[in-house]
Amino acid sequence: MAVRKPTEAERKYFERTAAKRGPAASSHTLGLILEEAGLISQDMIRDLIPQDESAQTLKHAVVSQGLAREDDILDALAANLGLKKVNLRELKPTKELVEQIDAKHAIKYRVFPVAYDDETLEVALADPLNIQTTDDLERIYRKRIVPVVASEDDINRLIKHWYEGSDISELYQDAADEAIAEETKGKEDVYSDIDLTGNAEVDQPPVVKYVDLIFKQAVHDRASDIHVEPTKAGITIRFRIDGVLHEVPAPPKRWQNSVISRLKVLSGMDLAEKRVPLDGRIKLNIPDKKLDVRVSSLPTVFGESIVMRILDQASVLMGLEDVGFLPDSVKKFKELIKSPNGVILMTGPTGSGKTTTLYSALATINNSETKIVTVEDPVEYMLDGVNQVQVNKEVGLDFAQALRSILRQSPDVIMVGEMRDLETAEIGIRAALTGHLVFSTLHTNDAPSACTRLIDMGIKPFLVASSLQAVIAQRLVRRICNYCKMAYEPKAEEVLGFGMTLEEVAGRPFHKGKGCDRCNNSGYRGRTAIHEILVNDPDIRHMIIRVEPATKLKKHAVQKKGMRTLRMDGWEKVLIGQTTPQEIMRITAEDTI
Numbered sequence: 001m002a003v004r005k006p007t008e009a010e011r012k013y014f015e016r017t018a019a020k021r022g023p024a025a026s027s028h029t030l031g032l033i034l035e036e037a038g039l040i041s042q043d044m045i046r047d048l049i050p051q052d053e054s055a056q057t058l059k060h061a062v063v064s065q066g067l068a069r070e071d072d073i074l075d076a077l078a079a080n081l082g083l084k085k086v087n088l089r090e091l092k093p094t095k096e097l098v099e100q101i102d103a104k105h106a107i108k109y110r111v112f113p114v115a116y117d118d119e120t121l122e123v124a125l126a127d128p129l130n131i132q133t134t135d136d137l138e139r140i141y142r143k144r145i146v147p148v149v150a151s152e153d154d155i156n157r158l159i160k161h162w163y164e165g166s167d168i169s170e171l172y173q174d175a176a177d178e179a180i181a182e183e184t185k186g187k188e189d190v191y192s193d194i195d196l197t198g199n200a201e202v203d204q205p206p207v208v209k210y211v212d213l214i215f216k217q218a219v220h221d222r223a224s225d226i227h228v229e230p231t232k233a234g235i236t237i238r239f240r241i242d243g244v245l246h247e248v249p250a251p252p253k254r255w256q257n258s259v260i261s262r263l264k265v266l267s268g269m270d271l272a273e274k275r276v277p278l279d280g281r282i283k284l285n286i287p288d289k290k291l292d293v294r295v296s297s298l299p300t301v302f303g304e305s306i307v308m309r310i311l312d313q314a315s316v317l318m319g320l321e322d323v324g325f326l327p328d329s330v331k332k333f334k335e336l337i338k339s340p341n342g343v344i345l346m347t348g349p350t351g352s353g354k355t356t357t358l359y360s361a362l363a364t365i366n367n368s369e370t371k372i373v374t375v376e377d378p379v380e381y382m383l384d385g386v387n388q389v390q391v392n393k394e395v396g397l398d399f400a401q402a403l404r405s406i407l408r409q410s411p412d413v414i415m416v417g418e419m420r421d422l423e424t425a426e427i428g429i430r431a432a433l434t435g436h437l438v439f440s441t442l443h444t445n446d447a448p449s450a451c452t453r454l455i456d457m458g459i460k461p462f463l464v465a466s467s468l469q470a471v472i473a474q475r476l477v478r479r480i481c482n483y484c485k486m487a488y489e490p491k492a493e494e495v496l497g498f499g500m501t502l503e504e505v506a507g508r509p510f511h512k513g514k515g516c517d518r519c520n521n522s523g524y525r526g527r528t529a530i531h532e533i534l535v536n537d538p539d540i541r542h543m544i545i546r547v548e549p550a551t552k553l554k555k556h557a558v559q560k561k562g563m564r565t566l567r568m569d570g571w572e573k574v575l576i577g578q579t580t581p582q583e584i585m586r587i588t589a590e591d592t593i
Contacts (some may be wrong), residue, residue: 074149077149088150091158100141110127119144122146214226214237257303258307343429346471346472347450358415377399411576417441478585505575524583
């Protein structure tokens with residue numbers, strides 16, 4: 001398979017950038033290319049990411065904020081660098097082509113071979129600005145490496161299929177079918193005497209294999225939760241993908257105790273205790289990923305129900321832009337988290353990404369000059385440079401007790417996992433009044449409701465008014481699948497439902513996903529967040545002291561201060577093509593002014 005020779009422009013580019021290695025250099029180069037193409041300005045880049053971030057971080061931030069499509073960025077890179085742009089969806093890899101690069105190198109460097117001959121190897125790179133990758137590959141394979149520009153998602157898809165293995169789904173289905181087949185044969189229960197004391201891997205490999213496949217399939221499907229639920233008829237296994245539960249093949253009823261026992265052993269739970277809820281953790285060893293699984297068991301009438309939340313350590317490295325904040329909201333939030341004192345609250349239901357957003361905020365202000373201490377239940381992610389305290393109720397270490405001790409540690413910033421009771425909230429607020437910046441979470445429907453919630457808990461209104469800096473409400477909404485995304489003319493009810501007029505959106509198409517195999521024909525793939533940021537000011541302080549209702553606070557913030565409600569923020573994401581009106585209306589059904 002013949003490949004083109006590097007162009008003169010390409011050679012000059014790589015010679016020019018060879019001395020500029022490292023993430024900051026590639027980010028700077030990409031920024032200049034995007035500015036030259038008229039896609040984004042340097043001021044916008046400075047607002048999006050820190051100076052020492054990589055080009056990939058910048059690209060992800062630009063795409064996630066809807067400032068430019070990935071295809072436009074690839075066009076700009078190809079034109080500026082003299083590289084060829086390749087559509088990998090049209091590529092038909094052969095076994096000989098795939099063997100040009102070893103699996104370990106393809107996975108490590110995130111590259112996929114496109115063409116080759118005796119002297120050259122043409123490869124698609126996820127980050128074509130990373131000169132170190134091409135140098136390493138030339139040294140390893142002793143060929144001239146010719147980089148081409150291609151979609152990162154397409155590269156990852158091909159790597160997963162050809163190098164990481166695409167048969168997880170088939171293996172999982174086969175394991176489930178095998179279990180059911182064993183059931184129908186009427187054989188003696190092969191799991192009646194399972195040794196689950198630590199030698200299960202040796203004595204009963206089928207159980208181990210099946211449970212391992214559950215985790216592999218969940219990671220493959222991008223699931224955030226795994227639900228193992230006993231029922232009267234059998235056992236049900238469901239994955240939560242992009243916020244929606246999907247049922248997957250499950251073993252027969254007689255496997256129930258074996259599977260649940262195996263999960264309890266892995267998570268360090270007490271096997272003998274089946275009467276009360278239990279909590280545990282599992283560490284998963286996945287290539288290129290650090291995954292923790294938070295496990296919860298709940299006794300039901302048909303047996304113990306197990307729910308496992310998969311926590312990706314890499315997700316806490318996301319910037320505020322990747323969390324889903326729009327550019328103006330990023331600027332506002334960064335100003336808030338740099339306050340010397342006060343309380344900043346995140347509100348939203350369980351699983352709405354509050355913890356991830358708070359960790360992103362802590363990562364933004366984490367430096368050698370700032371002492372940060374957190375108290376959590378449980379500690380979900382490990383952050384370098386941050387002192388994290390795990391609540392332990394068995395020895396009397398609850399939020400309030402931990403918070404009292406934290407204040408003796410002379411911290412600058414404190415994060416309290418949740419203000420669950422009056423004592424915890426009162427200590428946190430007094431800490432804010434004595435010169436500390438305090439982050440925490442509350443379970444309320446919107447941002448203004450947090451003020452009345454604190455007062456209902458027993459906090460004096462004047463303490464809430466004087467300590468509260470801001471409240472950020474957050475919800476997660478599904479993103480439109482980039483692979484089957486299409487434009488369409490919106491219907492009148494879709495526009496009027498947001499309180500807009502047809503004239504205001506005239507000529508602006510909406511987008512939706514047609515449905516494809518990559519999104520399981522749902523039209524959605526991945527999630528982003530919508531936000532509502534209530535910033536405290538003198539007028540709102542007076543309203544809090546007078547214990548005005550949350551609806552009045554909200555109306556004042558929207559009409560007088562320009563606050564975007566959750567639905568308004570969702571509308572902005574509809575207009576930039578990130579999600580659909582139906583998804584926003586589903587998530588913000590109760591959001592009214």
